[in-house]
Amino acid sequence: MKTGVLVIGGGAAGVAAGIQSARSNVKTIILETGPWLGGSLTSGAMCVVDGNRNFPSGVWGEFSQHIKKYYKNSIGYDTTANAVLRFEPAVGASILKKTADTVKNLTVYLNTPFISIKKDGTGYEVSAKINGENTTIKAQVVIDGTETGDVAVKLGVPFEVGFESEAQSGEKWAPKTAFPIIQNMTWIAILKDYGRAADRTITKPDGYDETLYASIQSKNIKQTLASGRLPNDKFMLKVKGVNDYPIKTEDFASAENKEKAYQKARLKTLGLVYYLQTKLGLKNISLDNLEFTSADHLPYLPYLREVRRSKGVIKMVLDDIYTPYTRSSKLYRTSIGIGDASPGQHLLPLGNAPETNYGAFPAYSIPAGAAIVKGFD
Structure with missing residues (x-):
């Protein structure tokens, strides 16, 4: 099986990447281990979203419009332009699947774990279990859309974890010494x-x-x-x-x-x-004993705020958010996405971890280089 782009992991980012790739006339495959697309939004039940209300653009904007259309006749449901988006996880998953099914050049495989990955010339060779059978997929580009960076781990990508020190990041908000703790x-x-x-x-x-x-x-x-x-x-x-x-x-x-x-x-x-x-x-x-088919009726996935960070071609720091236009790097010029959600701080045990006073947090953009792993084609 051959494809131009292979997205391993059908989370929110993976689905968006797969849809955009296919709409750009590139043959694309999405492999998702679980039964649903959407990752934390659906399988993880993070289905009350108060971020990006003023940026209804891209695949996210399309998804939010479908949600509002679905619930528009529900009594009390707020369909105003910048309302907090609320939806039942199964509804969100269904909408993402229907959207993906309408995209030419895109094939989605659910309940499909990937087994291995290795470099193959200018591309990659991936082994996955599709419909119960071991299948080899050759792709020119692979996108790690897993919740925990599983693809990058198998390729030996180096990672950073937790709080970097002020000397490492150059951020005045950073602790004086590195603190390798991750959010709950x-x-x-x-x-x-x-x-x-x-x-x-x-x-x-x-x-x-x-x-x-x-x-x-x-x-x-x-x-x-x-x-x-x-x-x-x-x-x-x-x-x-x-x-x-x-x-x-x-x-x-x-x-x-x-x-x-x-x-x-x-x-x-x-x-x-x-x-x-x-x-x-x-x-x-x-x-709710009908939302998920798990034995305990809990979501299929946890809501993971962070696990590990691969080293990108460039490193985006807080100054690129607070003062993007006066920075010499001018990373905003290579933006591939925007957001306005302020960073949460969920660290236990409470009181034993750094708490950062971010102040008023502005909207920001994410540069392409931050999402491309350094040193890996």
């Missing part, structure tokens, strides 16, 4: 209100410790749920410092390590659901 992951839950009279209390999760969730008592639980409100009486449950789970790079050193960390994160979120039901009286609000 969160296993989000999609909850549903089954009606005031319902009792949908889940089974007490293994290792349940109610002290892990006591801090939620200080929050207005109604506001917390409202911030994650979705159509059809559903909620996205993601509470900073409560169902966050601390991770290290070692957790991604092997499939076994990753699975252990993932299982612990799932149990922590199930514990939060159980706490809401048994301590805060929300027994009528429980996991």
